[in-house]
Amino acid sequence: METKRWSVDKTVDKRELYPQVSQAADLLRENEVIAFPTETVYGLGGNAENDGAVSKIFEAKGRPSDNPLIIHIGKMEQIEEFVQEVPQKAAKLMEAFWPGALTIIFNKKEGALSDVATAGLSTVAVRMPDHPVALAILQESGLPIAAPSANRSGRPSPTTAQHVWEDLNGRIAGIVDGGPTGIGVESTVIDCTEDIPVILRPGGVTKEQLQEVVGEVGVDPALLKSKEAPKSPGMKYTHYAPDAPLYLVKRGREELQEIINEKRREGLSVGVLTTEENKAYYDADVVYACGRRAELETVAAHLYEALRSFNNTDVDLILSETFPSEGVGDAIMNRLLKAAGHKVIE
Numbered sequence: 001m002e003t004k005r006w007s008v009d010k011t012v013d014k015r016e017l018y019p020q021v022s023q024a025a026d027l028l029r030e031n032e033v034i035a036f037p038t039e040t041v042y043g044l045g046g047n048a049e050n051d052g053a054v055s056k057i058f059e060a061k062g063r064p065s066d067n068p069l070i071i072h073i074g075k076m077e078q079i080e081e082f083v084q085e086v087p088q089k090a091a092k093l094m095e096a097f098w099p100g101a102l103t104i105i106f107n108k109k110e111g112a113l114s115d116v117a118t119a120g121l122s123t124v125a126v127r128m129p130d131h132p133v134a135l136a137i138l139q140e141s142g143l144p145i146a147a148p149s150a151n152r153s154g155r156p157s158p159t160t161a162q163h164v165w166e167d168l169n170g171r172i173a174g175i176v177d178g179g180p181t182g183i184g185v186e187s188t189v190i191d192c193t194e195d196i197p198v199i200l201r202p203g204g205v206t207k208e209q210l211q212e213v214v215g216e217v218g219v220d221p222a223l224l225k226s227k228e229a230p231k232s233p234g235m236k237y238t239h240y241a242p243d244a245p246l247y248l249v250k251r252g253r254e255e256l257q258e259i260i261n262e263k264r265r266e267g268l269s270v271g272v273l274t275t276e277e278n279k280a281y282y283d284a285d286v287v288y289a290c291g292r293r294a295e296l297e298t299v300a301a302h303l304y305e306a307l308r309s310f311n312n313t314d315v316d317l318i319l320s321e322t323f324p325s326e327g328v329g330d331a332i333m334n335r336l337l338k339a340a341g342h343k344v345i346e
């Protein structure tokens, strides 16, 4: 399949985004799948009402069929069509964070969406992205759009159209290039089907921000211990992994440098994932600085690009610094731990 590529300038007036946006929306209505930018990562969208369209998403990504997709909407009213009810706390969260990097789990209205999209669950995950290009495409199509991150399953999520191209060229109908995404890690997933909302995946909206709006917020125990079975099906799979094995080093930089030296003496080529503040310190085969430690948002924005960049080198292993698990650091550490398959050097 030939993968079409459109470039759009997200800073221009909405009307000028056409005709690229209307071509992309037409393909969605024809049950083709296309990748488009959101404020978190690029998504791979398809008509959530159509089994055939949704199956194409799973096929292109190589995604296990028991891992449900997030349904993206461009207008608030759309949600009434496929959720049973909007609980009060969910309504507060929607008002505070939509459009934005928050995905909310609701009880699903049966029959309104493809069961393939929701992996046959009785619940559905919904989000309204905060990106002019995503919103324009969603509104123009008029459809609820199922959209996982636009990477091959297991690989780091794409934060540029080039990342999507590397993973999915020839497998999807098109890619809308709206430049690099902003936040860089995926949305926070919060389950609002119980009285106390529970975070199933940390992401762009922090726990602290959520608590300010709805008070007490729980955290899926599986996020704290690696052995527990997660409530969010996708969290159980290996994910975000670069080709070379990744180890997180919870020690100071002197000790990290000693590990580098030791591995190099064994004849291995070593990559280091660090930040601007520390990059000049390390002596290794490849040193990649991922944002500034003093501003964790910049680390989030460059994390997946950093993980992918090592695939263009011939390092045998990657050693990464760790980050404080507060604010967006929570999402950064969650993704790093998964990328490392929980290999941590304490």
Ligand code: TXA
Binding pocket: 038, 040, 041, 042, 043, 044, 067, 068, 069, 070, 103, 105, 121, 123, 124, 125, 127, 129, 147, 148, 149, 150, 185, 186, 187, 188, 189, 200, 201, 231, 232, 233, 234, 235
């Ligand atoms: O930022 C994002 O959320 C991006 C952009 C494209 O919107 N999308 C994204 O989708 O990250 P995906 O498919 O890569 O991750 C969706 C996560 C998975 O962990 C999945 O298991 C979970 O949401 N999920 C979806 N529906 C669910 C449900 N009904 N209950 C629990 N978890 C659900």
Ligand code: MG
Binding pocket: 148, 149, 157
């Ligand atoms: Mg994903």
